[in-house]
Amino acid sequence: MLRTVLTATALAALALAIFGPITNLLLWAFTETWYFPAKLPQSYGFSFWERVFRPQGNAMASLWNSLLIAALTVLVSLAVAVPAGLALGRGRLPWRMAFLFLFLLPQAFPSISVHMNIARIFYGLGLNGTFAGVVLVHAMQGMVFSVWIASAAFAAVDPALEEAAANLGARRWTVFRTVSLPLALPGLIASAIFVFLSSLDEFTGTFFVGVPDITTLPLLMYNAAMEGNYQIASITALILLVPSIAFMLVIERFLKADVLARIG
């Protein structure tokens, strides 16, 4: 009996920890007025949604910025990750582990100090406040995922499969195009999704490099929260949830467990 009670209490606490903030967020997203000390909002409505989705509003512009930056970040990081992954995954490169750790390095330092210094350098190059600058900052963080995952994906391709293609007359590029790339593709897609999502959520890099010219959804959310406008912040958070959940479903649907296991 005591056991059951304890278990139930523990589960309730866990559920509160997980669902509490989300419930609060959902409530705030549909709140018109909610003043202390009321336990629940005094009135509900969609007026803040209208404000967020107003075509000339800040939010839509930031959403497009976010999506554009995320897409470009994916392209840039794949452009590096595919050749790097091929070289690292095949294990012929000397100092293989050193290269892999090199890509981890930016993550090892406190991100604020890293981004502050990047902002300084970008000032000198005229990259501050530009899309290119923000994309580069995001790509640097995305590289950690994409290079590591891509090298795992290419390493998982049996060299005999590539030799078999060469044996039948395929030149190097054809071997890559018809055998290595299609076989590594699930891993590359996974890495692209991770990079896309991490770019969408990125805050500090955009804050140091992009502000005030480039505003993304996380920055909008930050500003709204700082101004005490919880409705706007909550709605922005919900918008940010959409791609994350969509891609989670994609990953679950199309990437089989064995592919993901190989990446890990």
Next chain:
Amino acid sequence: MIQKTEAQPHLGRSISLSDLHLGYGGRDVIAGLSLEVRAGEFIALLGQSGCGKTTILRALAGFVPVRAGRISVGGTDMSRTPPEARGMAMMFQSYALWPHMSVAQNIAYGLKLRRRPRAEIRARVAEMAALVGLGDLTARKVQDLSGGQRQRVALARALAIDPPVLLLDEPLSNLDAGIRATMRHEIRALQQRLGLTTILVTHDREEAMSMADRVVILEQGRIAQAGTPEEIYHQPASPYVARFMGLGNRLEARVEQGLLRTGNGTLPTGGLHAPQGTPEGPAEILFRAESARLGPAPGPALALSGQVVSAFYLGSAYRHEIAVGDDRILVDAPQRHQAGTPVGLHVPATALSLFPARSQTSVTGQEAAMAAIPTL
């Protein structure tokens, strides 16, 4: 629609390996190997793992660089040709089928690279599938096939490009014993029909003997013996080859005045198989358990007496372990003899191989025997 009803015979080309040096890192795996292969000949490279047989095959395909010497095919030097330009089709031990393609796409790959018209490719895929007995499985995914079927796909894929040379890397080692016997026969029949020059790498001596025109036994990167299956089976050139070919019984002997003496038996050396000569002094004799008899043998034979230690049933015969002096030998007999029974045994002179004793070769021969006899 189908222009070529059957692949034309005699498309094989001759291969010549001369003073070939191959290796990885600082070590030469193959040093100074020379071998001539006739057009259309089926050669088996036989040896233990690590003897360099796969290295030779991969060098032929272009995956292992030639350090010195020449590989020429049909008279053309191919030592520096990249793999894709050699036109040799290799069947990999793992089959190396592409899992993201269907059976038909796997078979069509080499033809697409050669930019054949689509209708011709379709016809050729169907022809190849029929040739190797795949029937209507061409639409399947590779993962849905059994081991034997995958093997056929790999063979069809290799044959589809009309290769002058077919390279087989342990093609049957991943199959069940039953299918293996069938595939041996089928590959041999196809090779004969198409006239392909074929190099087979294997560690299975039965496979090598049953498929090849000529068997090349490799020992530590050099050719220990090359000959027809009958030659290497009956006339091993060295103790190593003898052990490898299943001459599992070894007795120390002496050659004195043209007479072979071992334990309690003697035999004139004249007419014995002694490829390294019969110098006076210590020697060793080797013979198979199947060729010795408990009881009299027709013709000249080495007569020995011993005592049965144990016997076990093989199905075709009872194999007896016999103590002859301090030595232990194995002899097959149709009936079981109880342990402890004194027996007289005869080894026909034609079944004996005599070699001058050289401690070094004896030792490696012993090791070879341990590796070469997988079943008793």
